[in-house]
Amino acid sequence: MPGTPSTATATNTFAIDNTQRYSVVAQTRCRRITVQENFNSTTPPTADLLMAQPAGATQVAVAKGTPAIFTPSTVSNCNSGLEPEFMPGQTVGDIETASGSITVQQTESRQV
Numbered sequence: 001m002p003g004t005p006s007t008a009t010a011t012n013t014f015a016i017d018n019t020q021r022y023s024v025v026a027q028t029r030c031r032r033i034t035v036q037e038n039f040n041s042t043t044p045p046t047a048d049l050l051m052a053q054p055a056g057a058t059q060v061a062v063a064k065g066t067p068a069i070f071t072p073s074t075v076s077n078c079n080s081g082l083e084p085e086f087m088p089g090q091t092v093g094d095i096e097t098a099s100g101s102i103t104v105q106q107t108e109s110r111q112v
Contacts, residue, residue: 017101
């Protein structure tokens with residue numbers, strides 16, 4: 001049924017650095033996107049992030065190990081009066097590292 005949230009998630013990994021802003025693009029219909037360094041218990045996070053929402057806006061610093069969280073605004077992303085959500089292919093913001101290069105994981109969810 002349209003508008004019914006599910007617990008399904010989608011993930012994507014990609015490399016970023018501090019030479020340019022990288023677009024964060026929704027891969028699925030979702031209500032929340034998190035982007036964080038793709039690390040594990042043996043290799044701790046190494047880089048702070050700079051994120052902007054919407055893309056091109058003033059960047060906000062995100063401490064290493066903390067996810068950058070993108071959620072749709074109720075004004076610009078409303079689906080016929082239902083809960084606001086991102087649509088596949090929609091650029092939701094941008095991200096880069098404060099310095100250096102890393103691999104990040106983008107996780108999308110229907111739950112906020």
